[in-house]
Amino acid sequence: MVDTARLVQTAAGGQEALYDGFGGPFAPLDVGLFQDIVVTSAQQYMRFFVETYQQAIEADSPDLLRFLGEGVERLSDFETAWDFAVFAIRECLLQRAAPDVALGKALQLGLRLAASGEGGSFRARTSRPIRPLWGKLILPELTSITVERDLYSATLALDKIRLELWRDGESWAGEEVDELPSIRRANVSAHLVVPAAAPVVGCDCVSMLSTDEVSRLQYLYQDAITLIEEGSPSYLQWVSRVLRYISPIEADPGVMRSGSGPEWPGLAEMSFRCDPIAVAEMLVHECSHQYFNALMFISPVADGSDTTLYFSPVRNCGRPIEMILLAYHAFGNVLLFYRECQFRGVDDSGFCERNEAELLPQLGVLEDALRATSSLTEVGHSLWQPLSALIGSVR
Incomplete structure (x- = not known):
């Protein structure tokens, strides 16, 4: 639990009024408070993570340790902090993860910070091969990487190849690099987690997706967002504020199955063999969990006295x-x-x-x-x- 009294001070209208906007879109949400909770929590988890795993990271990747030590300020932006790569370190701390596991999470965190910021460089190694993300790009499997990043471009030297990447509007692009498919409709902007990216994210995902299936899923999820826009504009904003990734998971035809968790901010796992209205319901449901989980970063919802x-x-x-x-x-x-x-x-x-x-x-x-x-x-x-x-x- 993040201990930050500034975020839990009672507003003039009472603490209940301060947090009513987390209950649903029927009450005004203090967006600044929501974003402050996320950013402040991420910064504190990052400080504790670097302190806890300092020796393990320094032994293999001292340059990465330096970059992370300087990186707390890079987490001052909500969009940077609102990502699985940032809050995966929270799970490492809660589970007391082994050093080699933590090192992989540290590498993905470093790449998240480098891709989101204005510049920076580091070198890192990991004992386990991983396929990390650089923004929406899925990098080839690697055990070592050297990152050189300036405002508009980045050079990534992997084990055996060298990638030249460049800014393309708000995202990154590169030649012969796989990327997460986009899901864009109304004011919702998210990415589809494909099987190649699921291991580094840590979420469930179908084992295989053909190009045609990816296209069908994009249309399905976009149709569901259109239904939310037409049926409930207030819930469109509720969803768009927090949704960043959708991971398709297996279920029988017509079965609604979904999931999310505090370790995956912005991500919803959802079955896909159902109608757009069912997908729209799952989006509303899982995005509601995102607000609940964010509030749990700073305050418990129960005092622990009731074990019933x-x-x-x-x-x-x-x-x-x-x-x-x-x-x-x-x-x-x-x-x-x-x-x-x-x-x-x-x-x-x-x-x-x-x-x-x-x-x-x-x-x-x-x-x-x-x-x-x-x-x-x-x-x-x-x-x-x-x-x-x-x-x-x-x-």
Whole structure:
């Protein structure tokens, strides 16, 4: 947990009002606060990571250690910090990862900082071959790299090859370098995680994707974003603010399966053998988790005094109160998305109406647990009480 009193001070309207915008797009979000939470958390995790793994990094890549030591200031930008490469180091710390694992994460972090900044150079080695990312570019497998970067170009000397890269607008380009496919629609700009990139990201992904399948997935996800734009402009902004990567995962036809986590800010794993409206729901659901997880960087949602396992109709098992709150927050936003789509007359063959009728009583069970516990913090309450007021009766 990041300890930063400046970020958790109560606003004039009370702490609940300060965090209501994390509950859903129905309340104004203090975007500056959201970005400060992400950047400050990333900076503190990076300092601790460099301190913890200093000896291991210095033994193999002293130049990389120097670059990372100077790199905290490079994390002053939200777009740089809001990335799996940055928060993977948090997972290293939490899991007390082995030095060789941490070294690979340190290398990807160094590449993230170098690609995002205005310049810099370092040399690094890793004991495990990896295929890291440089922006949207998937580099060839390597165990060593020398980076020379200026404002508009970069030279990367890998084990056996040399890459010349250049800035192409807001992104990077290079000859004979694979890249992540783009997903662009409305004001959403994200990239598709392909199997070659999944290992360095650390997320699940399908094992193979043909060129035709990649194209089909791009159209599917873009169609889903169009549905959100047409059915709920407020949720379009909710999604676009945080979505940066989509990783396609396996599921049977028609089955909705999705996931995300604090170690992958901006990333949503989603099944793809379903209709665009189902994909739109998963986007709303997983992007809701992104706001929840960001708030958890600075404040717990429960004080730990309640060890009861409350029944979750979503998982059909007992769950801790924090997970009950997480589910209510995501599915409550999904229900409001259903209602907006119905109000605006989205052509979904009755999907939203059917699923609202099924979801509402499940939210009632989750809400009973939230009302019963006395362990939620003010931040925790801010993530469900405003939602509850908008949802109305769950009976």
